[in-house]
Amino acid sequence: MQRLGLYVQVPFCQTKCTYCNFHTGVVSTDRFAPYIAAVCHEITHHAYLFSSFGISLPKRFDWQSLRQAVPAPQPADTVYIGGGTPSLLDPQLLMDLLRTLRSSFACTNEEITLEADPETIEPEKGRQWLDAGINRISFGSQSFIDEELKAAGRMHRRADIYNAVPILREAGIANISFDLIAGLPKQTRASWRQSLAEAIALSPEHISIYMMEIDEGSRLGLEVIRSGLRYSARELPSEEAMAEFYETAQAEMRAAGYEQYEISNWAKPGFESKHNLKYWRREPYLGFGAGAHSFFGQQRWSNLTDAAAYVAAINSGRSAIDHVDAVTSDLALEEEIFLGLRQLSGIDLRRIERQYGVDLNEKIGRLASHGMIERVGDLIRLAPAKLSVSTEVLVELLR
Numbered sequence: 001m002q003r004l005g006l007y008v009q010v011p012f013c014q015t016k017c018t019y020c021n022f023h024t025g026v027v028s029t030d031r032f033a034p035y036i037a038a039v040c041h042e043i044t045h046h047a048y049l050f051s052s053f054g055i056s057l058p059k060r061f062d063w064q065s066l067r068q069a070v071p072a073p074q075p076a077d078t079v080y081i082g083g084g085t086p087s088l089l090d091p092q093l094l095m096d097l098l099r100t101l102r103s104s105f106a107c108t109n110e111e112i113t114l115e116a117d118p119e120t121i122e123p124e125k126g127r128q129w130l131d132a133g134i135n136r137i138s139f140g141s142q143s144f145i146d147e148e149l150k151a152a153g154r155m156h157r158r159a160d161i162y163n164a165v166p167i168l169r170e171a172g173i174a175n176i177s178f179d180l181i182a183g184l185p186k187q188t189r190a191s192w193r194q195s196l197a198e199a200i201a202l203s204p205e206h207i208s209i210y211m212m213e214i215d216e217g218s219r220l221g222l223e224v225i226r227s228g229l230r231y232s233a234r235e236l237p238s239e240e241a242m243a244e245f246y247e248t249a250q251a252e253m254r255a256a257g258y259e260q261y262e263i264s265n266w267a268k269p270g271f272e273s274k275h276n277l278k279y280w281r282r283e284p285y286l287g288f289g290a291g292a293h294s295f296f297g298q299q300r301w302s303n304l305t306d307a308a309a310y311v312a313a314i315n316s317g318r319s320a321i322d323h324v325d326a327v328t329s330d331l332a333l334e335e336e337i338f339l340g341l342r343q344l345s346g347i348d349l350r351r352i353e354r355q356y357g358v359d360l361n362e363k364i365g366r367l368a369s370h371g372m373i374e375r376v377g378d379l380i381r382l383a384p385a386k387l388s389v390s391t392e393v394l395v396e397l398l399r
């Protein structure tokens with residue numbers, strides 16, 4: 001049986017970044033404890049709450065507890081507490097959360113990640129996180145240029161990053177992942193190189209680079225659409241510059257010993273994100289909290305995104321699931337290709353053809369002749385120079 005990934009969403013932040021299109025809010029800290037209590041209730045009663053939506057997890061018989069004849073908890077090897085800014089929470093709430101997960105699932109604690117923003121990190125918190133079992137920090141550095149951080153509405157500045165990293169190391173966190181954003185307003189080729197160089201010099205085990213997304217879900221995106229001036233939309237780098245930023249990152253990371261294993265992710269050997277790999281490998285995961293997504297068997301489902309509505313549903317004994325989608329065979333094939341090509345290790349063509357009863361040879365040959373993909377035996381993967389065009393490849397493959 002595959003081991004689960006467990007995800008907990010904490011949808012609270014201190015401010016709203018201009019580019020943010022997530023369902024997060026700035027709320028009074030009084031709402032943190034009731035929210036975590038609701039999440040703990042959802043975790044404890046997940047089997048019942050899921051079943052009310054027709055979702056049932058397979059029962060495992062616990063041979064150790066034979067006399068009690070109870071189903072055993074599902075094994076889980078990764079936990080990811082994301083947001084939002086979960087590092088805002090009192091460490092005691094995080095401890096409650098992890099204790100509840102451990103009493104509801106057979107957790108092996110291989111990788112327990114907490115997303116943390118630089119300005120929220122304090123020595124005492126770092127020690128308590130480690131005591132709680134958190135062994136990986138996903139660190140929201142984003143940029144090392146104050147002008148860019150300010151324009152993006154971030155709370156932290158470059159100095160906060162340099163303050164926080166030694167605190168985490170001294171607390172004993174041996175696995176830190178930095179996030180950087182390519183395409184922030186005011187970012188230039190030179191400033192992007194500087195952010196990359198400073199991130200690499202701090203020697204995190206893992207670096208994620210996200211390309212700025214512009215859509216109507218953020219204040220910055222709306223400003224681009226409406227040609228406004230408030231959030232520096234006119235100082236966004238061009239698409240050509242962003243493509244160049246990405247290529248620069250690939251070269252600099254490679255030179256620094258980081259291996260790219262996914263379109264947006266680089267790691268030192270052995271430090272790939274075990275939890276995030278589950279998403280790209282279509283392995284099962286369960287999400288708890290407002291807006292959390294889950295995938296198990298032939299179903300994907302997600303919770304209500306509004307935190308207050310989520311808490312109200314759970315507190316009244318109802319499931320907070322908003323909708324459930326069946327993953328048909330066609331959809332599963334799309335996912336295999338789309339998610340598989342995100343990974344630098346690529347996809348096993350023969351396995352997919354066997355599993356889904358399709359012949360992808362003609363498409364693959366055409367794409368290969370255009371230099372879009374590389375083929376090594378039965379493995380296909382995106383050509384290194386084409387990593388930023390994965391959606392086009394998907395469309396081409398499935399047409």
Ligand code: SF4
Binds near residue numbers: 016019084085
């Ligand atoms: S910290 Fe992250 S989740 Fe919160 S507003 Fe900024 S981008 Fe959005």
